Amino acid sequence: MAYGYWKHGLHERPAVFHQIFRKNPFKGNYAVAAGLQTVIDFLKDYHFSELDISYLSTLRTSNGGALFPPDFLHYLKKLRFSCDLDAVPEGTVVFPHEPLLRIKGPLIQGQLLETTLLNLVNFQTLIATKASRVREITGANEQILEFGMRRAQGPDGALSASRAAYIGGCDATSNVLAGKLFDIPVCGTHAHSWVTVFPDEQSAFSAYTKVMPQNCTLLVDTYDTIQGVKNAIETGKKLRDNGAELQAIRLDSGDLASLSILARELLDKAGFEDTKIIASNSLDEYAIADMKNKGAAVSIWGVGTNLVTAFDHPALDGVYKLSALQNEKGEWEYKIKISEQAVKVSNPGIYQIRRYLKHGVPLADMMFDEELGVTTPTSMLTIASPHTQIEIPEHDEARDVLVPVFRQGQCVMNIEPIQALRERSLKEVSAFRKGNGDEEYQVGLEDQLHQMKQALIAKVNSA
Amino acid sequence: MAYGYWKHGLHERPAVFHQIFRKNPFKGNYAVAAGLQTVIDFLKDYHFSELDISYLSTLRTSNGGALFPPDFLHYLKKLRFSCDLDAVPEGTVVFPHEPLLRIKGPLIQGQLLETTLLNLVNFQTLIATKASRVREITGANEQILEFGMRRAQGPDGALSASRAAYIGGCDATSNVLAGKLFDIPVCGTHAHSWVTVFPDEQSAFSAYTKVMPQNCTLLVDTYDTIQGVKNAIETGKKLRDNGAELQAIRLDSGDLASLSILARELLDKAGFEDTKIIASNSLDEYAIADMKNKGAAVSIWGVGTNLVTAFDHPALDGVYKLSALQNEKGEWEYKIKISEQAVKVSNPGIYQIRRYLKHGVPLADMMFDEELGVTTPTSMLTIASPHTQIEIPEHDEARDVLVPVFRQGQCVMNIEPIQALRERSLKEVSAFRKGNGDEEYQVGLEDQLHQMKQALIAKVNSA
Numbered sequence: 001m002a003y004g005y006w007k008h009g010l011h012e013r014p015a016v017f018h019q020i021f022r023k024n025p026f027k028g029n030y031a032v033a034a035g036l037q038t039v040i041d042f043l044k045d046y047h048f049s050e051l052d053i054s055y056l057s058t059l060r061t062s063n064g065g066a067l068f069p070p071d072f073l074h075y076l077k078k079l080r081f082s083c084d085l086d087a088v089p090e091g092t093v094v095f096p097h098e099p100l101l102r103i104k105g106p107l108i109q110g111q112l113l114e115t116t117l118l119n120l121v122n123f124q125t126l127i128a129t130k131a132s133r134v135r136e137i138t139g140a141n142e143q144i145l146e147f148g149m150r151r152a153q154g155p156d157g158a159l160s161a162s163r164a165a166y167i168g169g170c171d172a173t174s175n176v177l178a179g180k181l182f183d184i185p186v187c188g189t190h191a192h193s194w195v196t197v198f199p200d201e202q203s204a205f206s207a208y209t210k211v212m213p214q215n216c217t218l219l220v221d222t223y224d225t226i227q228g229v230k231n232a233i234e235t236g237k238k239l240r241d242n243g244a245e246l247q248a249i250r251l252d253s254g255d256l257a258s259l260s261i262l263a264r265e266l267l268d269k270a271g272f273e274d275t276k277i278i279a280s281n282s283l284d285e286y287a288i289a290d291m292k293n294k295g296a297a298v299s300i301w302g303v304g305t306n307l308v309t310a311f312d313h314p315a316l317d318g319v320y321k322l323s324a325l326q327n328e329k330g331e332w333e334y335k336i337k338i339s340e341q342a343v344k345v346s347n348p349g350i351y352q353i354r355r356y357l358k359h360g361v362p363l364a365d366m367m368f369d370e371e372l373g374v375t376t377p378t379s380m381l382t383i384a385s386p387h388t389q390i391e392i393p394e395h396d397e398a399r400d401v402l403v404p405v406f407r408q409g410q411c412v413m414n415i416e417p418i419q420a421l422r423e424r425s426l427k428e429v430s431a432f433r434k435g436n437g438d439e440e441y442q443v444g445l446e447d448q449l450h451q452m453k454q455a456l457i458a459k460v461n462s463a
Numbered sequence: 464m465a466y467g468y469w470k471h472g473l474h475e476r477p478a479v480f481h482q483i484f485r486k487n488p489f490k491g492n493y494a495v496a497a498g499l500q501t502v503i504d505f506l507k508d509y510h511f512s513e514l515d516i517s518y519l520s521t522l523r524t525s526n527g528g529a530l531f532p533p534d535f536l537h538y539l540k541k542l543r544f545s546c547d548l549d550a551v552p553e554g555t556v557v558f559p560h561e562p563l564l565r566i567k568g569p570l571i572q573g574q575l576l577e578t579t580l581l582n583l584v585n586f587q588t589l590i591a592t593k594a595s596r597v598r599e600i601t602g603a604n605e606q607i608l609e610f611g612m613r614r615a616q617g618p619d620g621a622l623s624a625s626r627a628a629y630i631g632g633c634d635a636t637s638n639v640l641a642g643k644l645f646d647i648p649v650c651g652t653h654a655h656s657w658v659t660v661f662p663d664e665q666s667a668f669s670a671y672t673k674v675m676p677q678n679c680t681l682l683v684d685t686y687d688t689i690q691g692v693k694n695a696i697e698t699g700k701k702l703r704d705n706g707a708e709l710q711a712i713r714l715d716s717g718d719l720a721s722l723s724i725l726a727r728e729l730l731d732k733a734g735f736e737d738t739k740i741i742a743s744n745s746l747d748e749y750a751i752a753d754m755k756n757k758g759a760a761v762s763i764w765g766v767g768t769n770l771v772t773a774f775d776h777p778a779l780d781g782v783y784k785l786s787a788l789q790n791e792k793g794e795w796e797y798k799i800k801i802s803e804q805a806v807k808v809s810n811p812g813i814y815q816i817r818r819y820l821k822h823g824v825p826l827a828d829m830m831f832d833e834e835l836g837v838t839t840p841t842s843m844l845t846i847a848s849p850h851t852q853i854e855i856p857e858h859d860e861a862r863d864v865l866v867p868v869f870r871q872g873q874c875v876m877n878i879e880p881i882q883a884l885r886e887r888s889l890k891e892v893s894a895f896r897k898g899n900g901d902e903e904y905q906v907g908l909e910d911q912l913h914q915m916k917q918a919l920i921a922k923v924n925s926a
Contacts, residue, residue, distance in 0.1 A: 001653050004674035010660065017656075055643040061677035062710065111656060115637075118613035119621055150581035151778040156619030158582055174578075180518040190464050192809075193480075193574060193785040196798040197473065200926060211467035214524035223801045223923055247525065253802060305778045314777035315614040315768045322656040335659040338686045339716060346655075460686055463663060 002108050003072050011075075011108035016324040016332075016350050018099035019117055022343060025129055025313045029440055030432055032132045032425045033088040033100050034164045035124030037418075039117060040411055046081040046113075053077050082409035083109050086402040088353075089416075091128075091167055091424030093432045094401075095365060095443045097383050099351050100125065100318075102402060105409075107325065114320045122318040123157075124164035130310045131168025132429050133285045134303055137292070140426070143300040145187055146173040147280060148308025161308035167421045169429075170303070182418055189250050189278065189302075195222040205235040213244040217278060220263070221253045229263045233270045248276040248300060256281060257294035264297035276300050284311065321346040332371060336456045342385035348456055349449055352402050356395035361435035362428075363393040365401070368446035380444030390444045465571050466535050474538075474571035479787040479795075479813050481562035482580055485806060488592055488776045492903055493895055495595045495888045496551040496563050497627045498587030500881075502580060503874060509544040509576075516540050545872035546572050549865040551816075552879075554591075554630055554887030556895045557864075558828060558906045560846050562814050563588065563781075565865060568872075570788065577783045585781040586620075587627035593773045594631025595892050596748045597766055600755070603889070606763040608650055609636040610743060611771025624771035630884045632892075633766070645881055652713050652741065652765075658685040668698040676707040680741060683726070684716045692726045696733045711739040711763060719744060720757035727760035739763050747774065784809040795834060799919045805848035811919050812912055815865050819858035824898035825891075826856040828864070831909035843907030853907045 005011040024031055048056075053076060059067040083105025088094055100121055103110045134144055146165040152158035162178030172187035173179060179186035190208060198204035205218050216239060220228030229249060236246030249267070251259050256279045267275050279291065280302030288301055305311060323346065324332045334348035349369035356363050366380045381387045405413045432441070445453065468474040487494055511519075516539060522530040546568025551557055563584055566573045597607055609628040615621035625641030635650035636642060642649035653671055661667035668681050679702060683691030692712060699709030712730070714722050719742045730738050742754065743765030751764055768774060785798045786809065797811035812832035819826050829843045844850045868876045895904070908916065 001657050004653070004657065004671060005660070007674050008670055015660075052643065056639075059649065061675070063677045065677065067678070107660065114654075114656075115613045116618070119615055119618055122614050123616050123620065150578045150783075151585050151781065152582055153586050153616035153620035153772065153777065154623035155579070155582055157586065157616035157623075160617035160620075176519075180515065186522065190467070191577070192800045193577075193798075194464050194467065196785050196800055197468070197478075197570065197788060207471055208467060211470050212524070214526045214528065215530070223926075253807070309616065309772075309777040311777055314616070314772040314774055318614065320613075322659050325660060335656075337655045337659055344716070463686075 002076075002112050003068055005108050005111065006072050006075060011106060013107045014105065014326040015107040015110050015322060017103045017110040017114070017320055018323050018347070018351055019101040019121060019318060019320045020097050020099055020347075021122070021125070021316050021318040022096055023317055024096060025126055025310065025316055026133060028129070028133060029436065029438060030093045030095060030129070030429070031125055031316070032128040032168050032429065033092045033094045033121075033125055034090050034128035034167045034421075035121040035160075036087050036090045036405070037415070038120045038124065038160065038163075039085075039087070039101070040405065040413070040415075042116060042120065043081050043085065043406060044411060048076045048079065079109070080409060081109060081406070082106065083406060084404070084408065085406040087405045088401055089403060089421075089424065091421040091428060092401060093362065093428040094125075095441050097347065097443060098353050098365065098367065099402065102351060104350070110322070118318050118320050120160075122316040124160055124167075125318075126310050126313075126316040127161045127164035127308065128168035128425060130284075130307055131165040131170050132425055134288065134301070134307065135169030135426065136429065136433070137285045137288045138301060143172075144170045145278070145300065145302045146170045146175070146307060147302045147304040149175045151305040152308045158308060163418070165307055166418060167425055169422065169426055184418065189217040190219055192219065192222045195219065201228060202231045202234065205231055206238065209235055209239045209244070213239060213242065216244065216246055217248040217250055218246070219250045219252060221251060225251065225254055225259055226262060226266075229266050233266060233272060236270075236272055236275060246272060246275045248278050250278040250280060250302070252280050256298070257291040257296040260291075260297040261295060278302055280304065282306060323348050324350050334452060334456060336453070336460060338457065338460050343383070345457065347383075347445070348453055352400050355399045355401050356393055357397040357399060358393070358395050360397075361431050362441075363395060363435055364390065364442035364444070366392065366444050366446055367449065369449045369452070372446070372448040372452065374446055375448060380446055381450040382444055387450065390442050465539075465575050466531055468571050468574065469535050469538060474569060476570045477568065477789040478570040478573050478785060480566045480573040480577070480783055481786050481810065481814055482564040482584060482781060482783045483560050483562055483810075484585070484588070484779050484781040485559050486780055487559060488589055488773065488779055489596060491592065491596060492899065492901060493556045493558060493592070493892070494588055494779070495591040495631050495892065496555045496557045496584075496588055497553045497591035497630045497884075498584040498623075499550050499553045499868070500878070501583045501587065501623065501626075502548075502550070502564070503868065503876070503878075505579060505583065506544050506548065506869060507874060511539045511542065542572070543872060544572060544869070545569065546869060547867070547871065548869040550868045551864055552866060552884075552887065554884040554891060555864060556825065556891040557588075558904050560810065560906060561816050561828065561830065562865065565814060567813070573785070581781050581783050583623075585779040587623055587630075588781075589773050589776075589779040590624045590627035590771065591631035591888060593747075593770055594628040594633050595888055597751065597764070597770065598632030598889065599892065599896070600748045600751045601764060606635075607633045608741070608763065608765045609633045609638070609770060610765045610767040612638045614768040615771045621771060626881070628770055629881060630888055632885065632889055647881065652680040653682055655682065655685045658682065664691060665694045665697065668694055669701065672698055672702045672707070676702060676705065679707065679709055680711040680713055681709070682713045682715060684714060688714065688717055688722055689725060689729075692729050696729060696735060699735055699738060700733075709735060709738045711741050713741040713743060713765070715743050719761070720754040720759040723754075723760040724758060741765055743767065745769060786811050787813050797915060797919060799916070799923060801920065801923050806846070808920065810846075810908075811916055815863050818862045818864050819856055820860040820862060821856070821858050823860075824894050825904075826858060826898055827853065827905035827907070829855065829907050829909055830912065832912045832915070835909070835911040835915065837909055838911060843909055844913040845907055850913065853905050
C-alpha cells in the first residue's frame with residue numbers, strides 16, 4: 001500500500017488515522033490506556049535500515065520481477081517520522097470508539113505505522129486493564145506481584161506485560177530485565193527447586209535464611225504444605241534469634257483459601273503475626289475474589305500467566321482507520337468505512353475527546369471534530385444505531401483527553417516517570433468507579449460530527 | 464536463588480533440569496515442539512552485560528543493604544554458558560510429561576536459565592501447535608496466511624508467533640520483519656484504508672492494479688461486498704486486457720461462507736475461475752471447519768489474532784524442574800517435587816524419550832533414565848496413578864527423540880533451515896494422526912525409572 005500511494009503520488013498527502021478499540025475487554029466497562037511511551041521510543045528512532053532496504057529489494061512479484069523499484073526503496077531509506085501525534089496519556093481510563101492515538105501527517109507514514117502502533121497499544125492497554133481489575137479486587141492495601149514471564153507470549157510479551165501490569169496497579173515484577181529497563185520494583189521468591197536441592201525442607205529453609213535474612217519468603221508446598229508452614233515457623237524462630245524477621249511464606253498449590261487460613265492460625269499462634277502470606281497459582285481477579293469470599297488470609301498476591309497473557313481475553317480488538325485525507329486543494333475530505341453493523345462503521349473526522357467531570361469524577365465523554373468544533377454542548381448522540389440523545393451532564397470540569405505528543409516529528413511531550421502513570425491509573429479507575437459503577441459509560445458524538453457522519457454514510461449508500 | 468547456591472558453594476554442582484508441559488493445549492492430543500533455534504541463539508550469547516551488573520548492584524534488601532555482594536556480581540560477570548543441552552528438534556510431535564529440553568551442567572546456570580527457556584519454548588510450541596491444527600483443517604493444498612501482528616502480545620509476541628506459525632504449517636506471514644529475520648515468505652493484501660483513500664471503490668481497485676499487476680488481490684468489503692466483487696471483476700477484465708490476471712479477492716466481514724459461494728459464482732460466470740477467494744476475520748480451526756461444512760468457496764485463509772495469541776488457550780502450561788543433582792562425591796541424586804495430584808509430581812532422573820514407530824508412524828513413547836538404561840523393553844508404566852502397564856507396541860523403529868544441542872557450552876547441532884522444520888512438523892503431525900486419531904497417545908515410564916520414582920516418593924512421604 002505504501003508503494004501504491006507513492007506510485008500514485010499520494011504519499012505526502014496529509015492524512016488522519018485514529019486508533020480505537022470497539023469493545024471493552026474482560027466483559028468490563030472501561031480500559032486503561034498504556035503503551036504510549038513504547039510508541040514514543042519507536043517513533044523517535046523510526047527509519048528503515050540498510051538491511052531492511054536490502055531485504056525489501058529481494059522481494060519478488062508472482063512473475064519474478066522486483067516487487068519494489070529502486071526509486072521507492074530510496075524514498076523509504078530517506079523517510080523519517082514527520083507527523084503530529086496526539087494521544088491519551090498512559091493510565092487514563094478510556095472507552096470503546098475513543099481514539100487512543102491520532103496520527104496526522106503524510107499518508108504513507110500513517111499507513112506504514114498502522115500495524116506497529118496497533119501492536120504496541122493494543123497489548124499494553126489490554127494488560128494494564130487486566131492489572132487494574134486485579135487491583136480493584138485486592139483493594140489498595142494488599143500487594144500484587146507480577147510473576148508472568150515464564151508463560152508470557154515471547155520475551156517481549158513478558159517485558160511489555162510487566163510494564164503495563166505495573167501501570168495498571170501491580171506493585172512489582174519478577175522480571176528483572178523489566179525492572180532494569182522500566183524502573184519497576186523487582187521482587188521474587190525461591191522456587192521448589194531450591195527446596196529439592198537440599199536433603200530436606202528444613203535444611204533448605206535454613207540455608208535460605210542465611211542468604212536472604214532481610215528478604216526471607218519461604219515457599220512451603222514442595223512436599224506437604226502444613227508441614228512446610230511448621231518448618232517455616234521453626235526457621236522463623238531461628239531467624240528471629242539472629243535479629244531478623246520471617247517476612248512471608250508462599251502457598252503455590254492446593255486449596256489456597258483454606259490453607260492460608262490454617263497457615264495464618266499456625267503463624268499467629270507461634271508469634272508470627274507480622275509474617276505475611278503470599279498466594280500464587282493460576283490467580284486472576286476472579287480467583288482472588290473467590291478466595292476473599294472464602295476468607296483467605298492472604299495479603300500478597302502473585303499473579304502470573306492469567307495476567308500477562310490476559311488469559312480469558314488475550315487480545316484487545318483495536319483497529320486503525322483512515323478518517324480524513326486532504327485533497328489536491330488542501331481541503332480535508334472525511335473518510336468512512338461502512339459495515340452492516342453500526343458499531344463497525346468507522347468514525348470520519350479529526351477527533352478530540354472532551355471528558356465532563358464533577359469533583360474529579362468522569363461522567364460522560366463527547367467526541368468532537370477539531371475542524372468543526374463544538375457548537376451544541378447541551379447534548380450529544382450515541383454511536384450505536386438508532387442514535388439517541390445523551391444530555392451533557394452537569395459538570396465542573398471539561399477536559400480534552402488527547403494531548404500533543406509529536407509535532408512534525410518532534411516529541412513535545414514531557415516523559416513522565418512510570419510511577420506517575422501508575423498513580424494516574426489508580427486514581428482514574430477509582431474516580432471512574434465512583435461515578436459509574438458497573439454501567440456502560442456514556443460516550444457520544446458531538447452533533448455536527450454526527451450529522452457529517454450520517455451524510456457520508458448516505459453518500460456512500462447512494463453511490 | 465542463584466546467589467544462594469553461590470553463597471552455599473553449590474553453584475557449580477552438576478544438575479539436571481527438564482522442561483515439560485503437563486497438558487496438551489486446545490483440548491488436543493499432541494503438541495508441536497518449537498522455539499529451539501531461539502533458545503540456541505540466546506545461549507550462544509549468554510552473558511551478563513556491564514549494565515546488567517550495575518543494575519543488579521543497585522538492588523536493596525528490606526533494611527537497605529545491597530542485595531548482592533560484589534564478589535557474586537563479579538562471578539556473574541564472568542559467567543558463560545557451559546552446560547550440555549539436549550532437546551526435541553523443532554517440528555517434532557511431543558506429548559505431556561516429555562522433556563522438550565534437558566539441561567545438564569552447573570546448578571546455577573540451569574537455575575538462571577529457567578524462566579527464559581520456559582518463555583521461549585512455551586510460547587512457540589503453543590503457536591506451532593495452533594498453526595498445525597489450522598493446517599489439519601485446511602488440508603495440504605490450501606494456503607494459510609498468518610496476519611496476526613496488529614493484535615499479537617507485543618512486538619516479539621508477533622515475531623515469535625510468525626516463526627512458530629510457519630513451523631506449524633502456515634505458508635506465509637504479513638510480518639515483514641519476521642520474513643527478513645527468519646526467512647519466511649511474506650505476503651499481504653491491501654486494507655480498507657486503500658479503498659477509502661480514493662473517491663470510489665472502482666477507482667481504488669483500478670489504482671491498485673497499476674501498482675501490483677502481478678500480485679493483485681482486492682479487498683471487496685469496504686462498502687458493499689457483492690458490489691465489491693462485481694467491481695473486482697470489472698477491474699480483473701481490464702487487468703486481463705493488459706496481460707495480467709486477478710489473483711484473488713478478499714472477504715473480511717459478514718457471513719464469509721455464503722458470501723464466498725456467491726462471489727465464486729460471480730467470478731466463475733465472468734470467466735475468473737482461477738481467481739482465488741481469501742477469507743479473513745476472526746478465523747481459527749473451528750471457524751474454518753464451520754465454513755467448510757457450509758461449503759465455503761475459500762482456498763486461502765488469513766488467520767490472525769486467534770492464531771498468534773492462541774486465543775482459546777493463550778499459554779502452554781510448561782514447567783521446569785530440577786530432576787537430578789550430583790552430591791559431593793560426584794554421584795547423581797535424583798530429585799522430586801511432590802503434589803497431591805499425581806500429574807503434578809515431578810519426574811526424577813536424566814531423561815531420554817524413546818519413540819516406537821512402524822512404517823514411520825509413531826505408536827508409543829517410553830521415557831527412560833540415561834543412567835539406569837533400558838532393561839525391560841516389553842512394557843512400561845503409565846505416569847498417572849494408579850499405574851498401569853502399557854505393552855511396547857510392535858515396531859520397526861525405535862528412535863530417541865532428544866538430540867544433543869550443546870556440549871559443554873558449545874553448539875553441536877547443525878542449524879536446519881526453517882523450511883525443514885516446517886516440513887518435519889507437517890510430516891510428523893500427519894504420521895501421528897494416521898497412527899493415533901483422536902485418542903490419547905501412550906507415553907510411559909521405563910520400569911526401573913518408575914520404581915526409582917516410587918521409591919523417592921515413599922522416602923519423601925516417610926520423612
